[in-house]
Amino acid sequence: MKRKNAISAVLAVTMLAAAILPGCGANEDSGKTEIEILQYKPEAAAYFDKVEEEFNATHDDIHLTISSPNDASTIMRTRFVREDYPDIIGIGGDINYSYYVDADILADVSDYEGLADINPTYVDILESLEIVPTEGTYGVPYVANAAGILYNKDMFEEHNWKIPETWTELIDLCNEIQSEGILPFYFGFRDTWTCLAPWNALVVGLAPSDTCQRVNAGETTFENEYRETAEKCLELVSYGPDDPFAYGYNDACTAFANGESAMYPIGSYAVPQIQQVNPDMNIDSFVMPGNDDASKNTLNSGVDLMFCVTAACKNKDAAYEVLDFLLEDENIQAYIDDQNAIPCKTGDFDLSPALDGMTSFIEAGNMTDYQDHYYPSEMAADAQIQTFLINGDVDAFLQKFDTSWQRYNRDIIREVQKYNEEHGTEQ
Amino acid sequence: MKRANDSKRTYMLITIPILALFVCFNTIPLIRGVIYSFTNFKGFGTYDFVGFRNYMDLFTDSRIGGSYLFTIKLAITATIITNVISLILALGLNSRIKGKTFLRATYFVPNVLGALVVGYIFQYFFTYILPEIGSALGIEALSSSMLSNSKTAWIAIVIVCAWQSIAMNTIIYISGLQTVPEDVYEAGDLDGATGWKKFRYLTFPLIIPFFTINMVLCVKNFLMVFDQIMAMTKGGPEQSTESISYLIYNNGLSGGSFGYQSANAVVFFIVIVAISVAQMSISSKKEEQL
């Protein structure tokens, strides 16, 4: 009998403990408008904590909460399923954004005045991400990143190497670097997503930026558009380490940081990871010269973080006030200093020295979005590119890319073609 | 008679509430999941019913086929390796040895190390250390990374899976060995049974229930392998290590084909249940025989 009592006691206590715990998070109702931001970059959590604190200290009528949880994409999806929408979400400009617009989760923010200060290139990038053209704007671009080729500045100066502006110059440079016994590139292709870095940087210069939309509309195929990119990408890999598929992203960052290669085709986002290993390293970057006509080159840049007001947000004006605060110059400057990012707002900002080689393109607005922002992730374009770079079979790769595109994009293609029938093809 | 009724009622009173809890949080969500498998649900927003389209697609999807082949190959190999080693280890750790607590605690460590750590260390091992050893010994096959070759990457995954799961299977075998009474051995000693014979005819029959448990758990864990794939290869090279769970998670939850991958999950569930029921009924027949 004693034992039984003891067990029920334990059971009762545990139940009680578990029941009390959720009580801790009770909401205090202060009469203020509550605005909640859920953003997907946990690495910037410290920055957003500070913004939240400053905002609340200066605003009496709005109470702002910014959460920067780990694995925010899973959290967003589970919250959407429960129809428990945050007021503002911070996401990247990729296919998820396209899906969210299509699912009517986001609100039109074209009446937001702050949009006027945003670099129009980035607003256009968001527009073209929409599956079918919609009226209105559904996101406020905040910061961008860019991909090209990072290089070891000290090494370049020591050997007097010049920044290439055309494909031929790049290949000549690679040969020259190789002849001096230095490895031109490092790759970390074991992490499949890194295969997309040189791919994206090349494809923006070699294929039309609306390739994916035109394929969806049934006007062209990837076999037509991607051949040159595929061949050049394969050529680049031959200037990398013997077995690039053995190394991961982290291995490649470490190797580049330790001076094992002169260049590293990756995005600006890799700079903090490289500097973690070698804080004194002098890194600069240049735009991938995919063409032999330098004027055709364009910087591969896309929206890394944007803020979208959800359709469920009850108080849009308060949300705009929060956006105003986030878009204040000093806040943006603090963010780009912290995260090595490119601002989407026009104005005078100090960029990281690692982006020096790209500034002229940014200023001229000569930027093109990552093509992989249009690739559905379940198609595993990165894995297909990895497979292709291993076996080198251009034809098989392009055919597979086309067939799997048709398969995974089936619903989108149907939607696009239905839209085009109803509205007539534009242009 | 009253007694029999009392115990019958008690058994029912125990079973019904717990079963209800299980149905509420396992069966009902599963049924909802099965409903999604007939839709083109992306994981959010609206969706349409598409009938059996998802199921028809499964059979023409070469990626799904490849993932089944890889997963089954991995599960069989890893199950055998894990069970053989953990049984030997359990026998060793259960015998009269010095430093028992220390040894048992250390052999338990692989089970606790987080996937990030395991991933980093084994990637390092396969990328840098093993090729170095291979070329030092002049073994051609080992002199390049196992992870970059689609013919060998799955073996690396098997090694990591086995390394991590041996600890848990060993615990189960050790607890099984506790049910073997000392006098069985004493009787065996009198009969002059030694080594392999003693194990085969005295110990093993008594721990068959634990063997069954371990087989089922292994098959389950390895068929559903996910963490090790994410930590080691992310499905590469050449998509050769995409496990079924990897596709379900990555395409269904991170990607936009939740409905399709739900159909994959449903078929997968049926396949594993079929395999496990077959396995359990074979082993329970064995239990009866012995």
Place this chain on the structure above:
Amino acid sequence: MYEKMKSRVNWPVTILLFIGLITVAFPLYMTIVIAFKQPSEMTNSIAGILSLPKSWSLSNFAQAMELTDFWHSLGNSLMVTIVTVILCMLLHSLMGYAVGRNKAHSKWYNFVYLFIVSGMFVPFAILMMPLAKQTAEMHLDNWFGVILLYVVFYMPMNLLLYTGYLVNIPIALEEAARVDGASTWRTFWSIIFPIMKPMHATVAVITALAVWNDVMTPLIIMSGKGSNTLPLAQLTFQTQFGTNYNLAFASYLLALIPIIIFYVICQKQIINGVVNGAVK
């Protein structure tokens, strides 16, 4: 004579086990060394990675503890793990007993057994979205809901373990108690439950380990509301484009300690359970 046999140490096996330990010791050594190093000491050369850190400073550990809000997260992890383990031991052993004693002669209990055990094979991914919705509707999007779900998720495996163990417990034991007039309920708690001690310890270890390392359940059930468990907090070391391995390894080493201590305690229980051998 029995005593004498017990004290004889099996040296060959001991030595073999210590040799085998290298498969664990080597990765563990790497983990420890990396946990003490600074990011700038990371290289791709074997000698470099295996070398001892320049200084044995605890700064990585301090920083990792700060980043994960260690004591708070540890408290949450401990709470969830302990409550789950206790509930699992009580409920699942009871269920294991009711099902295990009847499944051989009753179709219903055999069905219940197979029904629950097959729940083990449901891919979690298919349950995630429906569960996220369902728990929110039932206002269970909190720790209580997380614990409840753990009790359900580990039921199949624990049922398998308990019923498997029950096979080796002779029915004669209970019958003796029943003759003395004890009810089935009493018989279970006074005779069967204590005798299952080694299995309780095993279940405790396996369940605790699974709960301790789990990320997905609290992530989808609480959706970032409320505070983190340790593994959730540890995700912070791994972002899209960068991982600080040194801090992460320090943090993982810290998270390793409580569970190893727990395991060592449970191990003693598994071994002390030998008594039942005498019963047979």
